[in-house]
Amino acid sequence: MGYKIGLDLGSTAIKMVLVKNNEITWSRKVPTAPGQEALAMELVKGAVNECGLSEVDIDHIAATGYGKKLMSSAGHTVDEISANAQGLHWLSEGRCRTIINIGGQDLKVINLNEKGLIADFKMNDKCAAGTGRFFEQAARILDTPLEKFGEMSKLADEPLELNSTCVVFAESEIVSLLAKGVPKERIIKGLHHSVARRITHLLGSRNTPKGGDIYLDGGPSQNPGLLEALEDELLMEVKVLPNPQFTVAFGATLSAN
Amino acid sequence: MSNNQDDREGRLKKKILDRFDDETSQEIKILKSRPDFRPELEYFVDLLAGGRDPATISARTGRPVVALMCLQAPLELFHVYGLQPFKIFGGTMVAQRLSAPQLPAIMCPMLRSALGELHLDLAGSKGQKFLAWVTPTTCDWVVKIQDMMEVCGITEKPPFHRLELPHLKDRTESQDRWLEEVYLLRGFLSQITGKKKIRRQDLARSMNIYQKSWHVFSNLIDLKRTGRVPEIWFMVISNSFFFDDAEKWTESVKKALPVFNKREKALPDIFLAGSPIFFPNLKMLHLLEEAGLNVVMDDLCSSERIFPGAVYFDDFSEHGLLKALAQRYHQGCLCPTFSDNDRRINNIIAPAHKDLYKGVVFHVLKGCHPFDLESLTLECRLKDMGLKFIKLETDYTSEDSQTLLTRLEAYRNTLAN
Numbered sequence: 001m002g003y004k005i006g007l008d009l010g011s012t013a014i015k016m017v018l019v020k021n022n023e024i025t026w027s028r029k030v031p032t033a034p035g036q037e038a039l040a041m042e043l044v045k046g047a048v049n050e051c052g053l054s055e056v057d058i059d060h061i062a063a064t065g066y067g068k069k070l071m072s073s074a075g076h077t078v079d080e081i082s083a084n085a086q087g088l089h090w091l092s093e094g095r096c097r098t099i100i101n102i103g104g105q106d107l108k109v110i111n112l113n114e115k116g117l118i119a120d121f122k123m124n125d126k127c128a129a130g131t132g133r134f135f136e137q138a139a140r141i142l143d144t145p146l147e148k149f150g151e152m153s154k155l156a157d158e159p160l161e162l163n164s165t166c167v168v169f170a171e172s173e174i175v176s177l178l179a180k181g182v183p184k185e186r187i188i189k190g191l192h193h194s195v196a197r198r199i200t201h202l203l204g205s206r207n208t209p210k211g212g213d214i215y216l217d218g219g220p221s222q223n224p225g226l227l228e229a230l231e232d233e234l235l236m237e238v239k240v241l242p243n244p245q246f247t248v249a250f251g252a253t254l255s256a257n
Numbered sequence: 258m259s260n261n262q263d264d265r266e267g268r269l270k271k272k273i274l275d276r277f278d279d280e281t282s283q284e285i286k287i288l289k290s291r292p293d294f295r296p297e298l299e300y301f302v303d304l305l306a307g308g309r310d311p312a313t314i315s316a317r318t319g320r321p322v323v324a325l326m327c328l329q330a331p332l333e334l335f336h337v338y339g340l341q342p343f344k345i346f347g348g349t350m351v352a353q354r355l356s357a358p359q360l361p362a363i364m365c366p367m368l369r370s371a372l373g374e375l376h377l378d379l380a381g382s383k384g385q386k387f388l389a390w391v392t393p394t395t396c397d398w399v400v401k402i403q404d405m406m407e408v409c410g411i412t413e414k415p416p417f418h419r420l421e422l423p424h425l426k427d428r429t430e431s432q433d434r435w436l437e438e439v440y441l442l443r444g445f446l447s448q449i450t451g452k453k454k455i456r457r458q459d460l461a462r463s464m465n466i467y468q469k470s471w472h473v474f475s476n477l478i479d480l481k482r483t484g485r486v487p488e489i490w491f492m493v494i495s496n497s498f499f500f501d502d503a504e505k506w507t508e509s510v511k512k513a514l515p516v517f518n519k520r521e522k523a524l525p526d527i528f529l530a531g532s533p534i535f536f537p538n539l540k541m542l543h544l545l546e547e548a549g550l551n552v553v554m555d556d557l558c559s560s561e562r563i564f565p566g567a568v569y570f571d572d573f574s575e576h577g578l579l580k581a582l583a584q585r586y587h588q589g590c591l592c593p594t595f596s597d598n599d600r601r602i603n604n605i606i607a608p609a610h611k612d613l614y615k616g617v618v619f620h621v622l623k624g625c626h627p628f629d630l631e632s633l634t635l636e637c638r639l640k641d642m643g644l645k646f647i648k649l650e651t652d653y654t655s656e657d658s659q660t661l662l663t664r665l666e667a668y669r670n671t672l673a674n
Contacts, residue, residue, distance in 0.1 A: 066659050081667030106660065117674035120640070123664055125650050125657075 003053065004060045004256060007040050008080065008249035009067030012104030012132055013219065016043040017249045018051060022090065026051055027246045032104075036067045062252035078255040080248050081110060081121055087251025088215055089116030091241050097212025100199055100230070100238070101248070102220040104132040109203050112212075122202050129166050130198040132219050138191050141174045142184050146223070153189040153225030160190030192229035200233045213237075217244035269355070270377055276351040277377065281306065284537035293487060293521065297513040301493050304500040305536045309374075312385035314343055318502045321388040323449075325499075326402055328558055329393035329590060330420055331439060331582040333568075336463040336503065337455050338446040340388065344499045346559065347371030348535035350653040359408045364624045365398045366652045367535060368405070375411045386415055389449050391442065393420040395594045396627050418445040424596045426588060439583040457575045464568055464578065470498075470507040471564040477510055477517075478561055481553055482613065484526055485517040488552035488560075489542045495560045496536045524551040525672045526613070530605055530635070531620035531628045531648075533559035538653050541620055541661075548665035553614055556591060556604060565589035593627040602635055609644050615672040616645030618665070623652045645671055 003025075008015040011032060018026035026047045030039055040063075048055060063074035064083040071077070080103075088096045089112060099110040105128050110121040128134055139146045153159075160182060163173060170191075177187055214236055220226055221244040231238050241247065285306045288294065294302075307313060311322040320341040328344060335342040347353075347370025356372040394400045403417055420438050423431035447453060477494065480486050494513065498506055527545075529552045534541055545552060555561050566589040570581035591601040608614060617639055619632045632648045639646045647668045649661055 066663070079663050079666035079670070081663060082670045113674065115674075118667060118671045119674070120645075120671070121664075121667060123660065 001057055002059060003057050004062065004253040005044055005047070005058055006083075006249035006251070006253035007043070007061065007063045007065075007068075007071060007074070008083070008246075008252065009036050009040060009063060009065035009070065010080075010104050010248075011066055011106075012136075013245070014040050014043065014065075014067070015246050015249045016040065016047065017246050017253065018047045019250065019253045022254065024243070024246065024250055027243060027249075029245060032067070036070050037072065040071060041073070060253070060256050062256045064248055064252040064255075076256055078252050081108060081123075082118065083251035083255055084108070084217070084248045085110055085112055085116065085118050085251065086254040087247040087249075088112075088217065088241075090254055091247060091250065092213065092215060092239075095213045096215050098203070098214040100203070100214065100216045100221075102130075102132060102195075102199075102216070102218040104219070107131055107199060107202060109199070114212075122204070124202065127166070130195040134170065134195065135191070135220055135223070137171060138174060138188075141171055142178070142187065144184060144188070149188050149192070149226075150224035152185045153192055153228070156183065156185040156189040158186070158189075159193040159229070160186045162187075162190040162194040188225065189229070192223070192225045193233065195226060196229040196233040199230060203234070213239055215239045215241065215244075217241065217247045219245045221245075273351055273354055273373075274377060277349055277374075280349050280351050281537050284539060287543075288489070288493065291489075293490070295513075295516045297509075297516045298490060298493070300509045301497040301513070304497040305493065307500070309343075309500070310385070311343070311387050314341060314500060315385060317500070320502075321450075323446075324387040324390045324415075326390070326392040326399050327395045328563060328565075329395055329422055329586060329592070330391050330442060331586050332503075333460070333463045333467050333582055334439070334443060334446060336466065337460045338450045338452055340446065340450065341502070342391075342499065343387070345371050345375075346496075346533075346535040347374050348538040348653075349374065350538065350655075352377060353653065356409045359410070360405060361624075365396070366622050366624065367533060368398045368402065370538075370653060372405055372409050372411065375406065376409050389416040389418065389445070391418050391420065391445075394422050395592055396625075398624075416445070416449055418442065422594075423587070424594060426595055427597050432584065432587060435587045436580055436583040439579055439586075443579065455575075457573060457578060460575065460578050461570075461573065464570070464582070466503050466507075467564070468567060470503050470510075471567055473507050473510045473514075474564060476514060480514065480517050484520045484524075484551050484553050487521075488529065488545065488555065489539060490517075491552075491555075492534060492539065492542060492557075492560055493536065495563050498563055522549075522551075524549050525615045525669055526551050526553040527672075528553070528605060528608065528614045528617045529555040529557065529560075529620060530617055531557070531632065532622040532625040533557050534620065535559050540653075540655060540658060541649070541651065544658060544662050544665055545618065548662055549669050550618065550665060552618075554608060556601070557620075558592065562591060593631040598631075601631075602638060605635060606638060606642070609639070609642065616647070616668070618668070619646065619648040621648060621650045623650055 004019045006017045013029045015029040017024045060075045063071040063077045064080045068077040088099050097112055101108040107124040111119040113119045216238050221240050288302050314322050318341040322341045322343050325342045325344045332342050347367050349370055352370045352373030355376040356369050423434045425431045527550050565585050568581050568585040621629045636646050
């Protein structure tokens with residue numbers, strides 16, 4: 001008894017957390033595919049089985065993300081911006097004032113007040129530039145696993161100036177650079193910096209935090225090369241919590257309170 | 258080759274016309290199946306459903322129809338010359354397919370849609386064209402409309418009159434210049450109708466008719482302030498204004514007022530500012546409702562701003578009446594294309610001091626530059642006051658509905674903070 005489930009049905013992955021007493025006891029993600037509710041319920045079943053629980057132990061299911069309305073079994077739904085705010089406020093023990101979330105197809109900057117409530121937020125328009133999808137596309141063209149992006153970018157001295165963060169235009173730019181013999185390491189470092197600049201623009205001078213900490217979350221936040229580029233562009237320290245791709249799902253369970 | 262091209266174009270037009278009808282009837286169906294739909298609202302819905310071609314409007318009003326590209330031209334002048342002014346607007350997504358290949362990629366979707374509709378020959382589909390075109394030179398897109406019509410291959414070439422709008426309001430020279438333009442418009446209308454003179458009593462009568470429309474409309478606005486008029490219905494009513502005779506429309510608004518006798522839900526009240534919204538593209542309004550936000554004020558030129566306000570006059574000479582009209586349409590207009598436009602910003606900010614709304618949702622149609630630019634000033638001013646502001650940039654496609662909804666839902670949560 002006393003377990004809650006948080007489901008974040010995102011554009012590229014479905015993330016699930018099992019929570020007891022506001023602590024994550026189990027988490028997993030699967031790629032988004034047609035039949036999102038069935039995929040999510042498979043995750044729930046997996047958690048229940050692996051943790052030796054039965055369905056009656058689950059008090060509540062909270063859903064968030066673009067697919068939240070597909071979850072007919074959810075006890076409640078919450079938008080992912082509010083869920084992200086609540087999740088990071090709790091996990092950072094109230095220190096977070098700005099969240100930079102990089103999702104599969106969007107970028108969000110969320111400012112929190114000292115109570116963890118949303119003071120303001122910005123989100124990219126309908127363009128996947130600088131999002132998780134952008135990195136996936138780049139990894140494919142560079143024929144390099146995303147997990148290696150961090151270490152490879154550290155090997156480059158100077159980032160290459162990339163003109164585009166557009167998923168489509170960056171492809172031809174990267175292909176052309178590879179054809180010219182530019183090392184992949186420099187290109188990857190350049191990618192990190194171009195995304196970091198885009199985030200900095202979204203953050204804007206008026207939204208630069210005046211106190212508290214700044215956190216990066218979402219799948220791409222596990223890339224240390226991106227984190228380094230972001231700190232370099234923002235001229236500020238940026239923190240990343242363990243398992244940053246589950247913050248939103250966790251926040252959804254908190255919103256059930 | 259030429260025949261094939263004609264054939265292809267003909268088939269494309271037919272295809273788009275079918276989809277155009279689908280898009281319109283789908284929205285009509287949604288409106289009529291709403292739980293708050295009442296018989297008193299049917300008149301307005303039917304006007305929007307009933308076609309926007311000059312033949313239909315002329316048959317309904319008994320007057321030849323003049324196309325207006327912007328609301329800046331004094332409607333009363335058209336009326337006194339026995340004409341029906343019809344504001345050209347495009348609200349359909351599908352019509353853009355006909356005009357888009359010829360036009361810039363980033364362009365006002367409303368005008369792109371309007372040009373597509375004109376290309377579709379809705380205007381002349383029943384054998385009747387607009388008697389004339391009147392274009393006040395407000396935003397850049399409207400200024401270049403004649404060129405764009407040509408580029409889009411719109412062959413209709415009725416008399417075309419431009420009203421040069423001085424973009425400074427507070428200068429006496431600008432006000433005098435605008436009065437000259439109103440006189441020139443009078444001359445143009447006289448020329449196309451063949452009526453050499455108008456009697457000042459008739460002009461005063463036309464002004465009174467529009468005054469009454471404004472009066473009844475302002476009662477509807479007052480009701481909206483109390484949260485009792487859903488913005489979707491308000492938009493349907495205001496959008497339909499040009500589709501019928503002003504007096505008939507006014508009577509119908511009067512009959513509809515009691516429909517809105519109670520507030521359905523206690524939702525956060527917001528001010529909707531920015532680019533206009535036209536039927537059948539009511540996407541943003543549906544999303545606002547879905548997110549649980551209630552529009553109690555707006556400054557859209559397709560909604561609360563269809564009238565410039567009450568026209569006052571104490572000089573009953575023809576010059577006095579024309580001057581009163583010119584003054585009202587210039588001074589009363591809150592279009593962002595004006596340069597000295599503090600009143601527009603203050604109009605949005607002032608009600609916040611009285612706690613009349615919780616936050617501002619700023620709607621920008623991609624390519625609608627005057628509103629986009631102005632949103633920056635407004636955002637700074639509102640945030641400095643500690644008020645909530647969100648800008649949503651969109652177009653006529655529905656693919657961004659989910660991300661817009663996410664933002665609106667999160668925004669609603671911030672209003673409680």
